Amino acid sequence: MTQVRDTKQRLLDTARELFYARSYEDVGVQEICREAGVKKGSFxxxxxxxxxxxxxxxxxxxxxxxxxxxxxxxxxxxxPVQRILRLLDMQYRLHSEAKAKTGHVSGCPFGNLAGEMSTRDEVIRERVKRVFRDLEVPIRDVLEEAAAAGDLPELDSRATACAMVAYLEGLSLMAKTHNDPDIVKQLGPAILKLIVLPGEG
Amino acid sequence: MTQVRDTKQRLLDTARELFYARSYEDVGVQEICREAGVKKGSFxxxxxxxxxxxxxxxxxxxxxxxxxxxxxxxxxxxxPVQRILRLLDMQYRLHSEAKAKTGHVSGCPFGNLAGEMSTRDEVIRERVKRVFRDLEVPIRDVLEEAAAAGDLPELDSRATACAMVAYLEGLSLMAKTHNDPDIVKQLGPAILKLIVLPGEG
DNA sequence: ACTATAGTTGACCGGTCGGTCTAGGTCAAG
DNA sequence: CTTGACCTAGACCGACCGGTCAACTATAGT
Structure with a gap:
């Protein structure tokens, strides 16, 4: 059959979608199984x-x-500076698509889980924390490239990247709460002001 | 008895604490009642x-x-500019106290609910949305006072206040995910760079 | 003293939760 | 043709979910 060996993958994909559209607690194992066409025993x-x-x-x-x-x-x-703006474009597009499909801006898949689970599940919290940390790395690289090219002043790339991730997450949450992707479009570019200079951190 | 007429208030207080420490879905009516010493029927x-x-x-x-x-x-x-930094001090203190008491940074009570419920309950979403909007007002006032005093350049106070709220929420989420209040202390002051100039929004 | 109202109590509802368990099916290697 | 590993199936577990209900008590106004 079509489903011979992708059972596990279907569970992962279904869980991702349902968790993103609603929340961890609101989506049960049963529903994931039903939606994925998988029996609980297989789960x-x-x-x-x-x-x-x-x-x-x-x-x-x-x-x-x-x-x-x-x-x-x-x-x-x-x-490099343009690339950061392109990240915001992607974020805007993601939110717009979610809203077009489900009627709701769903925010950031990682931020959602972090907000809901950080005080309740250390394993999940540590995992999302690592995602955020890992996300800082490419941003830092881009920032340093921009500084080297003279497009940005010399900066504390570590602190700046961290602040930018925080701002991105904040924007996602605001867009979700207002159910309006345009918040990202309007307020996104201000991220470039969020430069932490050396010694400020 | 001590509880003569504060039943309703005890329910509100208990719910606030439990929702803040965990989440909306994870805390049931039953538990709120038990913790508040109130029977379900009274709830x-x-x-x-x-x-x-x-x-x-x-x-x-x-x-x-x-x-x-x-x-x-x-x-x-x-x-005025110092007052904004004092808001960050308060945020830092809130997170530190939560961590000292429960072992966890719990983030922002409004942001938590927004993240968990925005896609699932329009009434709650609208309520938190209004909180965020209302929060922008005093921030806008402070910004305009700072600009009038020459401490800040002429700015789009509406967009700037909105961006600042987003950043504050992002910081709360990062502090929660990393379970570390210091993130607010270290990255907080960068909020003052988040100035949207007129015509930029 | 009588009555109306506000507040309290706990049993109860159907449904779902995350998770377990046993039995059976599928398939490749020997 | 058999074995054993992998996978599927679905009944079942105790606990809990949000919410209902009817009976009860305490209190305040007349």
Whole structure:
């Protein structure tokens, strides 16, 4: 049949979609199984628990996102500062598509899970924390390239990248709360002002 | 008895604490009642539903927060720019206290609810949205006062206040995810760079 | 003293939660 | 043709979910 060996993958994909559209707590194992066309026994054959599925999904999501970031967004075909704006374009597009499809801006898949689970599940919290940390790396690289090219002043790239991630997450949350992707478009470019100079951090 | 007529208030306080420490979905009506020392029937005597309790709690929380903001944080005893930094001090102190008491940084009570519920409950989403909008007002006032005093350049106070709220929320989420209040202390002051000039929005 | 109202109590509802378990099916290697 | 590993199936577990209800008590106004 068409589903011979992708059972595990279907569970991951379905969980990603449902968690993103709603939340971790609101989506049960039962519903994930139903939507994926998988029986509960199979679920627990592949994943020891709901949390383990979530962690696996997070890891996979981060890898996909990082690849997109490196291959599509941060490509060196335009100046580094422009690449950061292109990241915001992507964020805007993501939110717009979600709203067109579901009627709701769903925010950031990682930020959502972080907000909901950080006080309640250390494993998930650590995983999302690592995602945020890993996300800072390519941003830092772009910032340093921009500084080297003279497009930006000399800066504390580590602190700046961290502040920018925070701002991106804040924008996602505001767009979600207002159910309006335009917030990202209007307030996004201000991210370039968020430069932490050496010694300020 | 000690509890003669504060039943309703105890429910609101308990709900606020539990929702803040964990999440909306993870905390049931049952647990709120147990913790508040109230029977379920009484709960539904005062509130038609869990959602209504939440909305009432949100309204109350916002009023308390706004009063603290106006009476303690944004008082005109120091220059306007310093007052914004004092808001960050308060945020840092809130997170530190939460961590000392529970072991976890719990983020922003409004942001948490917004992130978890915005795609699932329009009533709650609209309520938190209004909190964010209302929060922009005093910030805008401070910004305009700073600009009038020459401490800041002429700016788009509306867009700037909005960006600052987003950044504050992002910082809260990062502090929660990293379980580290120092993130607010280190990255907080960068909020002052987030100035949107007229015509940029 | 009587009545109306506000507040309290706990049993109860159907449904779902995350997770377990046993039995059976599928398939490739020996 | 058999074995054993991998996978599927679905009934089942106790606990809990948000919410309802009818009976009860305490209190205040007349």
């Amino acid at each position: 627990y054959h592949f994943f020891p628990s709901k949390r383990d599925l979530t962690v696996a999904m997070l890891d996979e999501s981060w890898i996909q996102f990082r690849d997109m970031l490196l291959n599509d967004v941060f490509v060196r075909d335009i100046p | 539904y005597h005062f509130f038609p539903s869990k959602r209504d309790l939440t909305v009432a709690m949100l309204d109350e929380s916002w009023i308390q927060f706004r009063d603290m903001l106006l009476n303690d944080v944004f008082v005109r005893d120091i220059p």
